[in-house]
Amino acid sequence: MQLVAEDMNGVNAVILDRMQSKVGLIPELAGHLIAGGGKRMRPMLTLACAALLDYPGTRHHKLAAAVEFIHTATLLHDDVVDGSGLRRGKRTANIIWGNPASVLVGDFLFSRAFELMVEDGSLKVLKILSHASAVIAEGEVEQLTAQRQIETDEEQYLRIIGAKTAALFAAACHIAPVVAEAGEKAELALEAYGRNLGIAFQLVDDVIDYASDEQTMGKGVGDDFRDGKMTLPVILAYARGSEDDRAFWRSAISGAAVTDEDLARAIGLVKATSALNDTIERARHYARRAIDALATFPNGKAKAALTEAAQFAVTRGY
Amino acid sequence: MQLVAEDMNGVNAVILDRMQSKVGLIPELAGHLIAGGGKRMRPMLTLACAALLDYPGTRHHKLAAAVEFIHTATLLHDDVVDGSGLRRGKRTANIIWGNPASVLVGDFLFSRAFELMVEDGSLKVLKILSHASAVIAEGEVEQLTAQRQIETDEEQYLRIIGAKTAALFAAACHIAPVVAEAGEKAELALEAYGRNLGIAFQLVDDVIDYASDEQTMGKGVGDDFRDGKMTLPVILAYARGSEDDRAFWRSAISGAAVTDEDLARAIGLVKATSALNDTIERARHYARRAIDALATFPNGKAKAALTEAAQFAVTRGY
Numbered sequence: 001m002q003l004v005a006e007d008m009n010g011v012n013a014v015i016l017d018r019m020q021s022k023v024g025l026i027p028e029l030a031g032h033l034i035a036g037g038g039k040r041m042r043p044m045l046t047l048a049c050a051a052l053l054d055y056p057g058t059r060h061h062k063l064a065a066a067v068e069f070i071h072t073a074t075l076l077h078d079d080v081v082d083g084s085g086l087r088r089g090k091r092t093a094n095i096i097w098g099n100p101a102s103v104l105v106g107d108f109l110f111s112r113a114f115e116l117m118v119e120d121g122s123l124k125v126l127k128i129l130s131h132a133s134a135v136i137a138e139g140e141v142e143q144l145t146a147q148r149q150i151e152t153d154e155e156q157y158l159r160i161i162g163a164k165t166a167a168l169f170a171a172a173c174h175i176a177p178v179v180a181e182a183g184e185k186a187e188l189a190l191e192a193y194g195r196n197l198g199i200a201f202q203l204v205d206d207v208i209d210y211a212s213d214e215q216t217m218g219k220g221v222g223d224d225f226r227d228g229k230m231t232l233p234v235i236l237a238y239a240r241g242s243e244d245d246r247a248f249w250r251s252a253i254s255g256a257a258v259t260d261e262d263l264a265r266a267i268g269l270v271k272a273t274s275a276l277n278d279t280i281e282r283a284r285h286y287a288r289r290a291i292d293a294l295a296t297f298p299n300g301k302a303k304a305a306l307t308e309a310a311q312f313a314v315t316r317g318y
Numbered sequence: 319m320q321l322v323a324e325d326m327n328g329v330n331a332v333i334l335d336r337m338q339s340k341v342g343l344i345p346e347l348a349g350h351l352i353a354g355g356g357k358r359m360r361p362m363l364t365l366a367c368a369a370l371l372d373y374p375g376t377r378h379h380k381l382a383a384a385v386e387f388i389h390t391a392t393l394l395h396d397d398v399v400d401g402s403g404l405r406r407g408k409r410t411a412n413i414i415w416g417n418p419a420s421v422l423v424g425d426f427l428f429s430r431a432f433e434l435m436v437e438d439g440s441l442k443v444l445k446i447l448s449h450a451s452a453v454i455a456e457g458e459v460e461q462l463t464a465q466r467q468i469e470t471d472e473e474q475y476l477r478i479i480g481a482k483t484a485a486l487f488a489a490a491c492h493i494a495p496v497v498a499e500a501g502e503k504a505e506l507a508l509e510a511y512g513r514n515l516g517i518a519f520q521l522v523d524d525v526i527d528y529a530s531d532e533q534t535m536g537k538g539v540g541d542d543f544r545d546g547k548m549t550l551p552v553i554l555a556y557a558r559g560s561e562d563d564r565a566f567w568r569s570a571i572s573g574a575a576v577t578d579e580d581l582a583r584a585i586g587l588v589k590a591t592s593a594l595n596d597t598i599e600r601a602r603h604y605a606r607r608a609i610d611a612l613a614t615f616p617n618g619k620a621k622a623a624l625t626e627a628a629q630f631a632v633t634r635g636y
Contacts, residue, residue, distance in 0.1 A: 117448075138426060
């Protein structure tokens, strides 16, 4: 955060300026989510990668804002899709303003993201981010089809989180070397850094849903469980479970066992089978790959910050 | 349709090819709407405008497909927003596959539209269509805030339909002279043609909701009434109504009077106050402006077809 503080002021100025509309509900609803304690992780990655490459300009401010708009649009739509009531410790926009407003303001932010990219004018950046957006939507749809499907396996799970989460992390990092004209090797390395970091981040997110409490994380613990989401903790616990436990998981994921007692049993099982620990171990693996992707860049503040970000992705609160 | 039949085959080929995904639900759901009797009006406008300019290439096939994808995405999201059950005489995607799938497949088609534009590579086209997309979303949000608000006036209504409907008609026409490099005068004229045609089209659409039956139009008659939408027939009937009638409209638009008898009374009032006829008269005005915008183009098959399209917009079934 320190590394990119000044650039982040520039990004925030773009975000605040471009989420405006003469239709008052748009900045009101968007502001609730954008101003409301978001970590700006993805734009921060764009800025840190640009710093790594000693990029001297400010073109990336607009593009980092576009990345945050795409992310915000997907959050708005995700909360509608999941019927979520809580995000970052606050009531979700769909609860306050209803699903229709959340869907449409998401569409607005998504369009605005493309307007920002078009203003920048790089077709290569547009290609990276329009492709990432399509991949994200594909991942979300695949996640929907895997929901309540107990036979979902780790390969499919990794494909889903690679699309729904890691694609935007990868794109956020990838556009920095494009803007900095740092060459294909830097592009490949930073795309890989972002992609692996994104996978690690989502793995830990999925652990947190079984390991934290609402107060700590500002997200309803047990949401994934009640939604019948096949995340890696469940996939591993189901694969390793006794006949009894497997019957419980089938029933729970199908939606037939979702009381607080069922959640307590599920948490007990993901811990007892080491499913949580091993999911974190998988996350460590991807974080290490992310860090190794930075090997060829010179040491310095930016590289240290990106390394720290990858370490933090697996050590944050669970 | 005859004029652009061959080009339309090219557009359809792009549409079918690019709505595919390894996630099977995407082509299944998108195909339901795209293959299901859509009139392809907007891509047809792109093609007809290109024909008017004697554009010899095929670049516009991809762009017309992108326009249709944007339109399809907005239809999917509209049906979620309105909770619609019927479109083009078929059950809506949100009824068959649920709101989550409709929201996410809409997002996919929207992203895919931008991928198609990026492949074409014209920043000017990207600017026109990303701006149109943001304006559409703004119009949809404003429509949402005007819903159930009896004091909505004709000016606000025109602003809403100018954004939610006419912006994409305008953009579909505008991109043809850009691709054909026909110059700014042609761009302005065809943008105006599309914009005025779009307004006429929406005005008549809003008449149809009070004047047709489900069998004829494949759309639930009375949907706007039950949703408390402030369309021009209601705005005029309310302005012209007796105290009793105005009290009825207030109650109906607020959602307190939406039985079949109420709908019958509403239809009686929009007819008795000449609100339907005058809405069609307004539509004729915009259709005439659309036709007049074509004045400087040479006579021929394409101009005749575009003129016919504007005439048809106000004469189709009501």
